Amino acid sequence: xxxxxxxxxxxxxxxxxxxxxxxxxxxxxxxxxxxxxxxxxxxxxxxxxxxxxxxxxxxxxxxxxxxxxxxxxxxxxxxxxxxxxxxxxxxxxxxxxxxxxxxxxxxxxxxxxxxxxxxxxxxxxxxxxxxxxxxxxxxxxxxxxxxxx
Numbered sequence: 001x002x003x004x005x006x007x008x009x010x011x012x013x014x015x016x017x018x019x020x021x022x023x024x025x026x027x028x029x030x031x032x033x034x035x036x037x038x039x040x041x042x043x044x045x046x047x048x049x050x051x052x053x054x055x056x057x058x059x060x061x062x063x064x065x066x067x068x069x070x071x072x073x074x075x076x077x078x079x080x081x082x083x084x085x086x087x088x089x090x091x092x093x094x095x096x097x098x099x100x101x102x103x104x105x106x107x108x109x110x111x112x113x114x115x116x117x118x119x120x121x122x123x124x125x126x127x128x129x130x131x132x133x134x135x136x137x138x139x140x141x142x143x144x145x146x147x148x149x
Contacts, residue, residue, distance in 0.1 A: 010104065012097045020107050024090045027110060031083035035076050039132055042072035046136060050143050059148035065140045073133045080123035085112020088119070 010017060049065040089112060096102040112119075123129060 010102050010107070016107050017097065017102070020093065020110075021090070023108070023110055024086060024093065028083055028086045028090065031079050031086060035079040035083065035128070038072045038076040038079065042068055042076075042136065045072075046140065050140070054143075054148055059144055062140060062144035062148055065143075066137070069133060069136050069140065073129070076133075077120065077123050077129055080126060080129060081116065081120045082112055084119040084122055085114055085116065086110075088112065088114035 012018075045068040046065045049068070050062060053059065053061045053064070089110075092113060093102075093106060096106060
């Protein structure tokens with residue numbers, strides 16, 4: 001009986017529900033910011049490597065710039081995968097609110113949900129991943145064969 005009273009008091013206007021939604025939104029924003037920072041750091045490091053390679057007149061060393069591109073590609077995909085998992089958690093939580101199925105156990109459980117492999121596939125298919133990193137790899141090729149000779 002007491003558990004039924006607890007469930008009835010959990011509504012979308014409840015401070016605990018609003019706090020939980022805020023926590024999930026902050027985590028999603030953090031993952032998106034991390035993804036953006038990956039791209040910024042990747043461009044910075046790849047550019048620095050290419051500048052040093054050009055300064056030393058060692059065009060074959062331009063391939064070193066592929067290492068940070070690959071590492072940041074993996075890290076960026078990881079952050080986007082997590083973001084998709086947390087978005088799934090958020091959507092499931094909101095559906096439970098609207099369906100009247102929310103329980104106290106659903107509150108403050110902050111972890112990504114859903115099929116991780118599906119989220120990873122979607123992340124890999126995302127233009128924000130392949131568009132950016134394929135473009136960056138193409139730029140490294142251009143720097144190696146056109147600019148550095």
